[in-house]
Amino acid sequence: MRINVTVNGSAHSADVEPRTLLVHYLREQCGLTGTNIGCDTSSCGACTIHMDGESVKSCTVLAVQADGSDLVTIEGMAAADGTLHPMQESFRQCHGLQCGYCTPGMVMAAVGILNENPHPTETEVRQGLEGNLCRCTGYHNIVKAVLHCAEGATV
């Protein structure tokens, strides 16, 4: 089936099998491997991207469902000149990552939280990130990074 999507600002048109998952389309057909696959079952959130401005787990969206959508992946977050997105910078400043495998999904989910609620409480951040798993950090510094970003920057 043919789909037309915008990915990180660029128009893409592609033929996909009806069963193709959005994450596989992004990784294999668009070559955007920054979106990681952690669990295949929408448990871990490593594959979180933005679809029309909302956080979605791209392992649980069919590529055909994304037809006509505006998609943003982790590769679309930093500025063209290499300046990190404020959320990426906050993760860096607050040591919100170690192995980095959950990080792209974590950053996308975190930006999604602030889009909906620009000034969340710590509890709201923790609840907002409950769909994203991290195995290294114990979450504390991730939560700190999101709060740091909410205080210091417009997202």
Added chain:
Amino acid sequence: MTMTENKTGTVIGSRLLRREDPPLLTGESKFTADLAIPGALHMALARSPYAHANIVSVDCTAARNMPGVYGAWSGAELQALWAGPMPCAWPVTPDMKNPTHYPVAVGRANYVGDAVAVVLAYTDAQARDAVEAIDVQYEALPAVVDLEDALSDRVLVHPELGTNRSYIWELKPQGDLEPIFASAAHTVKERYIQQRLLPMSMEPRGVAAVPQPFGGDITLYSATQIPHILKVMAALTLGIPEHQVRVVAPSVGGGFGCKLNVYAEELLCTALARKHGVPVRWAEERGENTMATIHGRGQVQDIELAADANGKIQAVRVHLIGDMGAYLQLVTPGVPLLGAFLYAGVYDVPNLEFVCESVFTTMTPTDAYRGAGRPEATYAIERAIDALARKMNMDPMALRHINFIKKEQFPYTAMTGLTYDSGDHALAADKAMEMVDYAGVRAEQARRRAAGDTKQIGIGISTYFEMCGLAPSRVLASLNYSAGGWEAATVRVLPTNKVVVVTGATPHGQGHETSWSMIIADKLGVAPEDVQVVHSDTALSPLGLDTYGSRSLVVGGIAIVQAADKVIDKARKIAAHQLECNEDDLDFANGTEWIDNLADRVARARVQV
């Protein structure tokens, strides 16, 4: 007297943002599954749904006729690929039983997830579709999932061994402790179950093998903690000359011990890529990860304490049953023994007896996971101390204080023969108790108990004593650990005064690049950003024993310090020659600056460190 501020030694301890982070934060980092490998075939495996079963037949005919399938094989059809069985690098006793273990089971499956057939196809989806079409006939056998049941040999996991017991290992430095227990004022005997755990790194395992069909070399990419050990083991098990194998660990998304191994899929991809002259890759699904990646823990712990009338512990006696799972993976048998020396915890215990019997079960092999044997030991001694405190009606912290090794006893020679160099457990414990207001919390607990409050509180206490940083040592030798424990480093200074550090440690989230650059910055007086850290590729870093057991900084870091010292020594000779002074009169300051102590001046030699 020096005329310049010595600039070395100021970076460690300062706050430095991690250089690893920008590529990880932007999606630029490449994990194994991210690698673009033109022409790679995708591997998928049929796995046993039975814990224990005879494999009556494997029919791959239908799978071979599926779209996009390159080939499909049973375990028997792949036997010619193996020069040797899967490796276990830790023969803890000379008579340890180690069942022959091939990457794909032949004749009998011994755990749920044991591979029984393999498919190669042009896409991952085609390979997994074809696995569904493989017809395997099983004859189910009784499962063995209880450790005491396993010890009874009621059902043999590997009938050819004649027993389910892999080994029995003893540490009895004071001999038979029964007389002490018989005459002790207080004894407790407890049984604790260490349940199995799934290590669950966020990145599942992944492998890609890229052959050079005409040159003969092969590159194996793997989400591994141990590219160096894997290189040796792949060479041995596949019959490839070691110098023709290169192993690369790309960005690795966490390990926690589960990537400290040599796995069937690594050997399969490598062997099939070589045989067919095409790259072969495999990406683990999370469901497979729960079955076919090692599990952690798995022990039955029987622990006994004997104490005098005051609560001073006279002896600790431990009997473990270790769950090996169906096979011995790389360091499976050694894991329970890593705790052997720690069952006395932080306490002044004069007598210890430790016996570990390890058994095969029809479950996924166990192996190293976070602390590996040592947290289990801590759990047992700390729970047992609490049990003794309850029995003696003593405050558990007071009982611990009675038994702490005292500050004035350091350096302390433990009953195991090990020396502990320093410590002040009582001070640390008092500080912790003060921070939580232990007396206040106890009072609050008593108040709520008395009042029958609907919200009750429990207070748990644990101390922790760790033996880590696996390095060449008496302990490692006594455990017959065959990997040695050393580490390697190379420090090279480039023509423009940038520095390259090659390390044998292999990070998977720890931040070695940042830390190692800080060590060099302090040693050589260069900026940390002027230091490149090369790792995780056996072609670039040919020597090393990788990252596990908290060894990277304490062993690998010291190797870097020593390599940097050699660079300074070499530069000193040249600087002395250029400055026309005695080597012994020169102190290295930083970068290109040397302090000439005799002339009381800073001299700038043209030699870079």
